[in-house]
Amino acid sequence: MDKVVATAAEAVADIPDGASLAVGGFGLSGVPNELIKAVYARGVRDLAVVSNNCGALDSGLAVLLAAGRIARVTGSYIGANQEFARQYLAGEIEVEMIPQGTLAERLRAGGCGIPAFYTPAGVGTQVAEGGLPWRYDGRGGVALASPAKEVRDFDGTEYVLERGIRTDFALVRAAKGDRHGNLVFGKSSRNFNPLAAMAGRVTVAEVEELVEPGGIPPDEVHLPGIFVRRVVALTPEQAADKGIEKRTVRGR
Template identity: 65%
Template sequence: MSIDKLAGSAAEAVADIPDGASLAVGGFGLAGIPWFLIEALLDQGAGNLTIVSNNCGVDGAGLGLLLEARKIDKVIASYIGENKEFGRQFLAGEVTVELTPQGTLAERMRAGGSGIGAFFTPTGVGTLVADGGLPWRYHPDGSVALASPPKEVRTFNDTPMVLEEAIVTDYALIRAAVVDKAGNCMFHAAARNFNPPAAMSGRTTIVEAERVVEVGELAPDAIHLPGIFVKRIVELTPEQAARKEIEQRTTRPRPGQLDAEPAHS
């Protein structure tokens, strides 16, 4: 029996995501984010969402679009990033933000997909991460409305470690370079960051694929995420697959470039 998880469109793939759903979203900055699934979710209209992602897009792009539309109620992320509106909403008491150390966040998602309820890590011991009191939500007047609770700390091999709970979400939205019809995924370069753990943590994982191939075309060693974690695949057009923006473009002159004569037309 053949396996085919292809959805007809991004809109079809996200149609059943309800208000109040939790979603793990892949990507780092704007690298490897599921551009078209995010935009389809925005058009679909679901709100009061909990988002688990390394960051929350930027102003006017990625998850920043859902923030601007007031569709997000809570974010679990490692940093505010390049998103001024994200910072404004957090400080104004409009969104709850659970800041989590970056490696801990990745491991919480991976643990959720692996059936591990919690784990101990030395990261955050001796800080508000472990001791509690980290602001999660503010009142409009700037006072703290909700703060993080203290966490259990135990010592292993003479090293104190803090207990971190795994994350399991209702859905996950990810992007991959090549996906076969069974959902086996291969990621390109920096896109292989938060996409695999985000995919693992979602009960229903949806992937937008830059290219879809038949089952068996991907070599076993080329598969970065087994298809067991993927429920739906959205195949992008070549034009859509070419959309890869970055938050900040930083370049430097090549050796000799400044001394070179300008080209003549």
């Protein structure tokens, strides 16, 4: 039951080229930076990443992206990541853009063993009708577009069929974890981290604070250890290293 491994490098040592990864975090919040650095150090390539966004401010998944290690991104936000936008428009990377709530539910569904579900989000748009550019040809044209999805009427309202997401591995960050893999997420880092963890067949968690079994009251567990295969304890310095995406100040 002790799922703790000594280093991040050991925790990701079996991730191969071409693997699919569900990665937690949103912007700079709750990003498993140490695990991502370990994946980068392994040199694996052609990764298919499922994450809300693909890194920011040269951190998180932006490290793998800039190195050309990512072949496909399933997400909902490009934002201010100029390298992500450049690779997408140049046809260097395949991108499946999904409404943010739909992405969250697809991850959750995959983790719960639900193969597909119906949602009204995207009905009447290219999300349902197809034609969203998945890959550009580098000359302004579309080399690969999204296919049309099944749309069905329920009680007079149309819904589009979306498939659950399962990935080979998942990388997440938690505020606290025990040796059995039970996790607690801090504030906004609870957005995509539990869902990504559920979707991975092998889930690896880096934790800011490692406690012994019983150190987390059952009612405070955000994600039960059944979903987690490996736990890596961060050093105090690593746990405290949290970037600020946009610093603002208020006038006196």
